[in-house]
Amino acid sequence: xxxxxxxxxxxxxxxxxxxxxxxxxxxxxxxxxxxxxxxxxxxxxxxxxxxxxxxxxxxxxxxxxxxxxxxxxxxxxxxxxxxxxxxxxxxxxxxxxxxxxxxxxxxxxxxxxxxxxxxxxxxxxxxxxxxxxxxxxxxxxxxxxxxxxxxxxxxxxxxxxxxxxxxxxxxxxxxxxxxxxxxxxxxxxxxxxxxxxxxxxxxxxxxxxxxxxxxxxxx
Numbered sequence: 737x738x739x740x741x742x743x744x745x746x747x748x749x750x751x752x753x754x755x756x757x758x759x760x761x762x763x764x765x766x767x768x769x770x771x772x773x774x775x776x777x778x779x780x781x782x783x784x785x786x787x788x789x790x791x792x793x794x795x796x797x798x799x800x801x802x803x804x805x806x807x808x809x810x811x812x813x814x815x816x817x818x819x820x821x822x823x824x825x826x827x828x829x830x831x832x833x834x835x836x837x838x839x840x841x842x843x844x845x846x847x848x849x850x851x852x853x854x855x856x857x858x859x860x861x862x863x864x865x866x867x868x869x870x871x872x873x874x875x876x877x878x879x880x881x882x883x884x885x886x887x888x889x890x891x892x893x894x895x896x897x898x899x900x901x902x903x904x905x906x907x908x909x910x911x912x913x914x915x916x917x918x919x920x921x922x923x924x925x926x927x928x929x930x931x932x933x934x935x936x937x938x939x940x941x942x943x944x945x946x947x948x949x950x951x952x953x954x955x
C-alpha cells in the first residue's frame with residue numbers, strides 16, 4: 737500500500753490509541769468507529785485489511801479474522817490535527833458484530849424539512865417494491881410487467897436525455913438523467929445487479945485507463 741506519512745507523525749492519545757472512522761468506499765456509509773494503536777495501524781498498512789485495538793479485550797483485532805467479514809482498505813486519511821483517521825474500505829459482509837451493515841443504526845433525531853438521500857437507499861426502496869408489492873406503485877407496476885417493459889423504459893429515457901442535451905437545456909437534461917438513472921436501477925434490481933458490481937467494474941476500468949496513460953507518457 738502506498739503511504740505518504742509516517743505513523744510517528746500521528747497523534748495518539750495517552751493510551752496510545754487513535755480513533756478510526758471506517759467508511760464504506762462504495763455507499764459512503766459510516767460503518768463503525770474503532771481504535772488503532774501504532775501496531776494495529778502498521779498491520780493494517782501491511783495487510784491492507786483493517787486491524788484495530790480492542791479496548792474491551794485489550795488485544796489486537798484483525799476485522800473478519802474469524803467471521804470472514806474482512807474490510808479491504810482503499811485509503812486512510814488523517815484529519816487536520818493528525819489525531820483521527822478516516823478509513824475507506826470495501827467490505828465483505830456486515831460491519832457490526834450484531835450482523836447489521838453498519839454499527840450506526842439507532843436514529844436519534846431527524847430533520848422535518850431536510851431529507852437524506854443515497855443511491856443505496858433508493859436501490860433498497862426499489863428492491864422493496866419488487867419483494868413487497870405495493871398497489872398503485874409505478875415501480876411495482878414495472879416489475880409486474882417484466883424485463884421487456886423495463887428495457888423499453890430505459891430506451892425511452894435514454895432518448896429523452898439525448899433530446900434534452902441536444903437542445904442544450906441543462907435543467908431538462910438533469911431531469912431526464914434522473915429519470916434514466918431511476919429506470920436503470922429498476923433494471924439492476926430485476927437482474928440482481930448491485931451498486932458494488934457497477935463500482936467494481938468502473939474501478940477496474942479506472943486502473944486500466946491509468947495504465948494506458950502511463951504507457952503513453954513513457955513512449
